[in-house]
Amino acid sequence: MRADRTQLEQVLVNLAVNARDAMAPDGGTLTITTGLVRAADVRTLGRDIMPPADYVSIAVSDTGCGIPPENLGKIFDPFFTTKEVGKGTGLGLSTVYGIIKQTGGFIFADSVIGQGTTFTVYLPVHSGEDALVKAPVVETSAPCRSRRRICGGGAAAAGRGRGQCARHPAPRARAQGL
Numbered sequence: 001m002r003a004d005r006t007q008l009e010q011v012l013v014n015l016a017v018n019a020r021d022a023m024a025p026d027g028g029t030l031t032i033t034t035g036l037v038r039a040a041d042v043r044t045l046g047r048d049i050m051p052p053a054d055y056v057s058i059a060v061s062d063t064g065c066g067i068p069p070e071n072l073g074k075i076f077d078p079f080f081t082t083k084e085v086g087k088g089t090g091l092g093l094s095t096v097y098g099i100i101k102q103t104g105g106f107i108f109a110d111s112v113i114g115q116g117t118t119f120t121v122y123l124p125v126h127s128g129e130d131a132l133v134k135a136p137v138v139e140t141s142a143p144c145r146s147r148r149r150i151c152g153g154g155a156a157a158a159g160r161g162r163g164q165c166a167r168h169p170a171p172r173a174r175a176q177g178l
């Protein structure tokens with residue numbers, strides 16, 4: 001893919017910081033997964049606004065509080081925050097959104113209250129000569145490196161989220177990047 005390295009870092013840091021906040025104070029599990037979606041499989045994703053093309057996917061998942069369905073349509077708006085004054089600016093996700101759009105990609109949020117949230121970014125695969133020269137071999141030859149798991153707070157927090165949801169199934173909600 002063709003993206004600005006610093007901007008991509010900013011995307012990941014903003015998503016990870018939000019995940020951390022959503023799992024406070026008990027902690028939980030943050031999982032970052034990368035993948036490749038072939039054009040032929042794009043339709044099966046159910047992301048209707050995505051034109052068929054090859055995409056790199058980056059999913060940032062947490063086992064936090066989740067996002068209420070009524071907020072899902074607002075989270076990418078500048079200055080939308082549910083955090084206390086001084087703790088949130090409401091600019092993290094709008095910045096992420098701007099970067100992803102500028103890079104020709106898409107971002108989606110899927111969330112279940114009490115279970116957690118996954119933000120998935122899709123960036124178009126760049127098939128020019130540059131990409132062939134710069135593509136790091138390790139990404140294709142070592143799939144185990146494409147998945148990192150960072151744990152904090154232990155399984156208790158994650159387990160409680162799942163149990164809570166089993167007793168009181170929460171509505172599954174999804175926000176769609178434009």
Ligand SMILES: Nc1ncnc2c1ncn2[C@@H]1O[C@H](COP(=O)(O)OP(=O)(O)O)[C@@H](O)[C@H]1O
Pocket residue numbers: 014018019022062064065066067075080081082083087088089090091092093094117
């Ligand atoms: N991983 C997440 N889990 C739960 N809620 C989230 C998550 N990420 C974002 N949000 C919600 O989206 C809002 C906007 O996020 P953001 O633009 O990063 O602003 P801020 O973090 O400064 O509040 C947050 O205040 C929060 O309500």
Ligand SMILES: [Mg+2]
Pocket residue numbers: 014017018090091092093
């Ligand atoms: Mg934020």
